[in-house]
Amino acid sequence: MDRKGDGKMELKRRDFLRVAALAAGGAAFLGRPADALASPDLSGWPDRAGMLTDLTECVGCRTCESACNAANGLPAPDVPFDEKSVFDRKRRPTASAYTVVNRYEAKGSANPVYRKVQCNHCEEPSCAAACPVRAYTKTPEGPVLYDKDVCFGCRYCMVACPFYAPAYDYESALEPRVVKCTMCHGRIRAGGIPACAGSCPVGAITFGKRKELLKIARDRIRRFPDRYVEQVYGEYEAGGTGWLYLSGVPFPQLDFPDNLPKKPIVENTKGFLSAVPLVFTLWPALLGLCYAANGNKEEKG
Amino acid sequence: MNDNTIAKAETYPARIAGKLTMGMPLSEYARGLVTPFNVVCAVILSVGLPLIGLRFLRGLATVTHASNEYPWSILLGWGLFSGVPLSATGYVMATAVYIFGFRKYHPLVRLGVLTGFMGYLFAVIYLLIDIGRPWRIYYPMAVSYGPTSVLFLVAWHVSTYLTVQLLEFSPAILEWLNARRTRKWAILITVAMTIAGVILSTLHQSALGALFLMAPGKLHPLWYSAFIPVFFFISSIYAGLCMVIAVSTVASKYLKDKADESFLGSLDGLTVGLGKAACVGMFVYFTLRIIGVAHEDQWALLSTRYGGWFLVEVLLFVLVPFLVLTAGVKRGSARIVRFGAFHALAGVILTRLNISILMFNWNLPGHFQAIVPPLREVFIVLSIIVLHILIFRWILNRMPVLREDPAYPDSH
Numbered sequence: 009m010d011r012k013g014d015g016k017m018e019l020k021r022r023d024f025l026r027v028a029a030l031a032a033g034g035a036a037f038l039g040r041p042a043d044a045l046a047s048p049d050l051s052g053w054p055d056r057a058g059m060l061t062d063l064t065e066c067v068g069c070r071t072c073e074s075a076c077n078a079a080n081g082l083p084a085p086d087v088p089f090d091e092k093s094v095f096d097r098k099r100r101p102t103a104s105a106y107t108v109v110n111r112y113e114a115k116g117s118a119n120p121v122y123r124k125v126q127c128n129h130c131e132e133p134s135c136a137a138a139c140p141v142r143a144y145t146k147t148p149e150g151p152v153l154y155d156k157d158v159c160f161g162c163r164y165c166m167v168a169c170p171f172y173a174p175a176y177d178y179e180s181a182l183e184p185r186v187v188k189c190t191m192c193h194g195r196i197r198a199g200g201i202p203a204c205a206g207s208c209p210v211g212a213i214t215f216g217k218r219k220e221l222l223k224i225a226r227d228r229i230r231r232f233p234d235r236y237v238e239q240v241y242g243e244y245e246a247g248g249t250g251w252l253y254l255s256g257v258p259f260p261q262l263d264f265p266d267n268l269p270k271k272p273i274v275e276n277t278k279g280f281l282s283a284v285p286l287v288f289t290l291w292p293a294l295l296g297l298c299y300a301a302n303g304n305k306e307e308k309g
Numbered sequence: 310m311n312d313n314t315i316a317k318a319e320t321y322p323a324r325i326a327g328k329l330t331m332g333m334p335l336s337e338y339a340r341g342l343v344t345p346f347n348v349v350c351a352v353i354l355s356v357g358l359p360l361i362g363l364r365f366l367r368g369l370a371t372v373t374h375a376s377n378e379y380p381w382s383i384l385l386g387w388g389l390f391s392g393v394p395l396s397a398t399g400y401v402m403a404t405a406v407y408i409f410g411f412r413k414y415h416p417l418v419r420l421g422v423l424t425g426f427m428g429y430l431f432a433v434i435y436l437l438i439d440i441g442r443p444w445r446i447y448y449p450m451a452v453s454y455g456p457t458s459v460l461f462l463v464a465w466h467v468s469t470y471l472t473v474q475l476l477e478f479s480p481a482i483l484e485w486l487n488a489r490r491t492r493k494w495a496i497l498i499t500v501a502m503t504i505a506g507v508i509l510s511t512l513h514q515s516a517l518g519a520l521f522l523m524a525p526g527k528l529h530p531l532w533y534s535a536f537i538p539v540f541f542f543i544s545s546i547y548a549g550l551c552m553v554i555a556v557s558t559v560a561s562k563y564l565k566d567k568a569d570e571s572f573l574g575s576l577d578g579l580t581v582g583l584g585k586a587a588c589v590g591m592f593v594y595f596t597l598r599i600i601g602v603a604h605e606d607q608w609a610l611l612s613t614r615y616g617g618w619f620l621v622e623v624l625l626f627v628l629v630p631f632l633v634l635t636a637g638v639k640r641g642s643a644r645i646v647r648f649g650a651f652h653a654l655a656g657v658i659l660t661r662l663n664i665s666i667l668m669f670n671w672n673l674p675g676h677f678q679a680i681v682p683p684l685r686e687v688f689i690v691l692s693i694i695v696l697h698i699l700i701f702r703w704i705l706n707r708m709p710v711l712r713e714d715p716a717y718p719d720s721h
Contacts, residue, residue, distance in 0.1 A: 167527070184368065268526050295507060
């Protein structure tokens with residue numbers, strides 16, 4: 009009987025603590041997901057898709073831009089897609105263009121090098137980890153998708169993206185969205201391939217399973233060591249990306265960030281987030297002790 | 310008898326009107342409003358408020374320098390990242406008095422809590438102008454949870470701490486309204502609210518720094534540090550202490566008639582005491598910043614152009630104000646301590662602007678042109694600052710903050 013009573017007390021006390029923690033601001037559910045959600049184990053999705061862009065193949069025809077524009081029903085561009093003058097300045101994806109191609113006069117290359125820019129669909133996307141309303145999803149198929157229905161426009165995803173991929177609708181007063189490449193998720197699910205890959209006239213973009221693409225990329229480097237620098241950009245950058253690149257000139261010359269950690273960027277905040285439950289439990293105890301100690305002091309004094 | 314009933318019949322509306330006009334007839338009150346300071350405020354507001362309207366008609370692009378590369382402009386760099394550490398006043402003062410038992414600082418507690426509450430309230434106002442769909446601001450709390458996000462933590466903590474601070478300040482409001490019974494309840498929860506306040510402050514002050522842990526490639530390596538949450542937390546402590554010195558200095562100068570003897574008489578002594586505490590915080594912070602450079606072995610970077618700027622921040626705006634404060638404390642001079650406090654506050658603002666704007670995307674071409682705010686945005690910020698000051702003054706004029714209400718002798 010006694011033991012049973014004790015057990016009940018124990019349970020009640022635990023319940024009380026849990027309620028207290030919740031009341032203090034949701035510690036229980038702030039602490040837990042730091043480990044559970046921050047780092048989804050992607051080994052369960054072995055067939056996730058990726059894209060391999062071979063920059064040595066790209067001729068800067070901008071067919072991919074045009075195909076992307078049509079496939080996603082985006083507004084017509086200010087400058088037509090066959091106009092080469094756009095290469096005079098460096099562009100980036102905007103609210104009305106999911107992808108752009110830039111031209112580089114690279115050192116050690118006789119011809120200009122063209123680089124296609126779009127969302128890289130990270131393996132563990134920083135945008136998704138940064139979003140306070142979970143507007144981003146890494147789909148099992150590979151693409152990282154954005155949901156405008158929960159987004160409130162804080163733009164932290166744009167701060168967190170190491171590749172400057174998401175663009176924002178700054179012109180829209182009341183319904184701005186974050187805009188970025190979807191890797192044509194709908195087409196992939198229907199068994200098709202992304203519009204840019206399908207339209208490329210020189211086969212510079214290969215769509216496939218990421219692990220297969222890595223094999224292809226390494227194989228090309230092995231077979232043509234003079235043609236490529238020995239790096240598959242995207243294999244490890246920021247924990248790896250769905251979009252992989254091969255290049256004939258060093259990647260930093262093409263404005264690829266070369267200062268990124270190899271581990272997913274969200275790892276950098278894990279330590280901080282796991283300290284949260286500690287503060288929630290240790291502070292009341294320590295401060296309560298301080299308060300009690302001072303109360304005694306005053307009574308004595 | 311008759312007079313009494315008439316007086317009673319008039320009581321309620323007259324009392325409300327009297328509370329709002331501080332007991333003056335309306336015409337006299339209105340005349341009193343025409344001062345040079347108020348005229349300047351009115352001019353700024355007449356430009357800034359329509360610009361805020363423009364943001365909701367034509368989008369952020371028309372009023373801010375925010376762009377796809379620089380998503381956060383001075384609206385947040387100033388309003389959130391600089392405003393929140395300067396609002397650490399509430400938790401530092403309440404903790405000192407109610408938890409650590411430094412009773413003699415009691416005359417400054419309400420001012421500290423009010424400064425904190427107003428600071429957070431206005432941080433949220435800057436946020437409401439900046440975010441794309443402000444009516445969804447409660448989404449992280451009620452609609453869709455993103456617990457892996459440091460910003461999710463900030464959203465939860467800032468909103469709950471805002472509530473906590475309102476409760477902490479509520480005795481002053483209730484005394485002003487003469488709600489004796491409710492006030493008793495409000496007093497009872499003081500210690501619990503103070504502890505809740507420290508927890509929430511520790512976490513979101515540091516979380517504001519932790520936000521930038523997600524931008525390792527973008528923030529200059531001298532400012533990017535694994536210690537950034539600790540830097541933000543420690544600097545918020547001395548920022549709060551110095552802000553109490555600054556606000557009480559200004560209030561004692563311009564609102565002398567609203568303060569009582571226990572406030573005015575003790576202020577110099579308390580200022581020196583606060584300065585002493587700030588010294589400790591600044592020393593810890595300065596040491597940590599240096600250890601930060603050593604920890605990531607970035608000594609070589611100090612000789613670059615950005616390294617020079619880093620030294621300006623850490624030496625001229627942390628070490629020098631620390632020395633000024635120390636000198637003030639040693640000599641017991643409230644005047645020198647005040648100089649040091651204002652200088653230290655400038656340093657806190659500089660650090661936060663460095664991290665959120667000046668050193669963010671430092672390696673992008675055209676960086677310095679990209680971060681210059683347009684005049685429109687400057688006017689929006691100025692007009693929110695003006696509103697902040699006006700509402701602050703409105704409260705100080707009416708509620709027992711700088712003074713004890715004689716009807717509530719137990720409040721201090």
